Amino acid sequence: MGIQSSIEASSAKFTPAMQRVATAIRDTPSLVLNKTIYELAETCQTSVASVVRFCQALGLSGYAQLRMSLATELGKETAQYGGNLILGAEIAKSDTLREMASKVASLEMLAIDETVSGLDYEALERVVAALDKAQRILLFGIGASQFVAQDLHHKLFRIGRNAFLLADPHEAWTAALLSPPGTVAFGFSHSGETADTVRYIEIARQAGALTIALTGSPESPLAKAAEECLVSRARESRLRAGAMVSRIAQLAIVDCLFLGVANQRYEQTVDALQRTRDVTHPR
Template identity: 35%
Template sequence: MNFSYSDPRTVGPRIRMMMPHLTPLEGRVVDMILGRRDLDETTSLKTIADDAGVSEAMVVKIAKKLGFAGFKDFRAGIVEYNRLPTAELHQELSPDDTGAELAQKVFRTSIHAIEETLSILDPEALERAADLIFAAHQRDFYGIGGSAQIARDVSHKFLRIGVRTSVFDDAHMMLMSAALLGPNDVAIGFSHSGTTTAVIEALELARRRGARTIALTNYATSPLAEIADVVLCSTAQGSPLLGENAAARIAQLVIFDAVFAAVAQRDLAAAERNLSATMKAVTAKRRTA
């Protein structure tokens, strides 16, 4: 995943994507720094280290581990990120929130995830994914739990334009599917964490069989991403009640809306013809006034 480090919009997503690679202590230090509302260009390394209860060398080490040149680069990135209008979109839920306030916060969290996902979206990866899906003979989707629901939604989209896919949400069925794939096929693994064993094992087997592989995940350096030919990455900031998955789900659906449009573009005439046919097929199932 390539980031434009000069773009402050990528700072939050970049840090979150690297969090799984930090130790629990390092993660707590980063959470403390991100939670400081008084952080500015004058905040010293000593102040941060003392507040976190760690050495100054530890703070510098964490900054470099996250991909920054050092503490000053890390501090400047967070300060610039916090100044963005979208930084205020994400707000924690409170027991005192009214229904209207809850709705505002939930919607803003999703908007935040979409804005940040767009900022890190790799256009080349999106085009490659569209090419693989369009050209494939067999397209198998793998996902467990909430990720399986995303896979089903994506499958439904593609069926509307005549692009047939198969969704598997059982570990054994995934492996059976992967064992039958070949060089003309594509396997897509859906996993928010990128650590779901069943999905990883299925994608690994599909790759050994010669199929091309695509991963949709929230972490560009996850085990699932490491074994995929193409990685499509969302980014979402978690909250105690909603978690990361809620906002990431919206961002991931939008990512595949873009992939869907790109696949349809490969043969727009066929896509429009098939869309008309599938819409006509279900018209009789709708009640008229």
């Protein structure tokens, strides 16, 4: 995972002082390249010790490693996607519509690239096998995460899989509690902190279902509650309504899951897709 994505994924565990450092770097990553640790601490109205703790929370030895890692990352991103990402994920008030569109497009392409390149393919294969063999598939997410759950539901239902999209927490908890043998319970939350989704996974696991999490935070409560975890990588802007970039990253994983499941029974899948297309698009 890249440094900037690691900052995004780790934000929930930062102290207020560390949050200020994270916000400053997210807004303008080049600060780290242009400022000493003392100057950065002053800019963030915190101490040098807090900056060091921030680095260690990311698994780095200190500020020197943060600077080196970020310089390498920014260089690669600039070469691949252009200079917009140097300004960070934040949309500036002065940005034109064209500039905002360019930033969002760059970040979405980067999110897909980081997500796919960082996937745990052994875990992905286990999840595909579980979905293929499942007698019942329960899908639940809240807010923007429900859109991701809805997309997987649509794809699985279209090829005849016994998938259920759960609409509210009480419905999700009830379905999880009454999971029959062969149930797979799938929870979606970019932050991994959504309490209702965590509880749904906990109930399902206690009931004997195989539990799976799709989240952007591998150390989150949701990730720890589930038996299998798939991790997306994304850097969100504060100027957003629900998930934007993170939704695209999660949808990329959903597409990989669908293709994996579809490929398990290739001929059957092609036939199901053709028949459902014929009935929904009559000549």
